[in-house]
Amino acid sequence: MKKIILFSKMSSIKKHWQDALDETYQTIAIDDFDALLHRLNEHQEDTIVMIDEMSISNIYTSLKKLQNYNCVVVLLFNALPEVHHASSLLKEGIKGYENSYIHKDNLLKMILSVESGNSWFFSDLTHFIINKYIKNIDENEPDFIHTLTEREKDIALMIAHGLNNKEIARREKIALSTVKGHIHHIFKKADVSDRISLALKFK
Secondary structure (H helix, E strand, C coil): CCCCECCCCCCCHHHHHHHHHCCCCCCEEEEEEHHHHCCCCCCCCCCEEEEEECCCCCCCHHHHHHHHCCCCCEEEEEEECCCHHHHHCCHHCCCCEEECCHHHHHHHHHHHHHHHCCEEHHHHHHHHHHHHHCCCCCCCCCCHHHCCHHHHHHHHHHHCCCCCCCHHHHHCCHHHHHHHHHHHHHHHHHCCCCCCHHHHHHC
């Protein structure tokens, strides 16, 4: 099990994270960035670092420093997440970006998702990424599309257009569990593990 380092100078955020995670994960709270780097140097092990962006003076410089640690997965949080700013941070190696006060259940899902090698971004950012990079989807079909059934192809295109599972279920008039089954097969055929990776196949 990965250790999780919580970096925030806001006691309310730190407590929110600890209340959500302490029963399931071993968490370590740190509020000084140099102390965080020292900890990572001393303990070179698989670690998830959760950072409250408002507690960092220069987020870009800090993220570049964290890129030197191959065993570290960085998740960024902001009490007021903003799409354009968040999208500019994606190239800095973060694996997730969310509201600092994300609901406990969703925070646990986020951690499980990144532990499985996926990314996790708040929904507005996910839609922005898809809409920014996905152009002329019907004309630029990726190679894997020919391995899909007609229904899988339709669902893959809906995912690329940013529809969520419930919207797909309504549009296709099928059960939510059936949608999830189709998505599992689509991801396997496309050799991806999350919706954004699938959407980027259509770039």
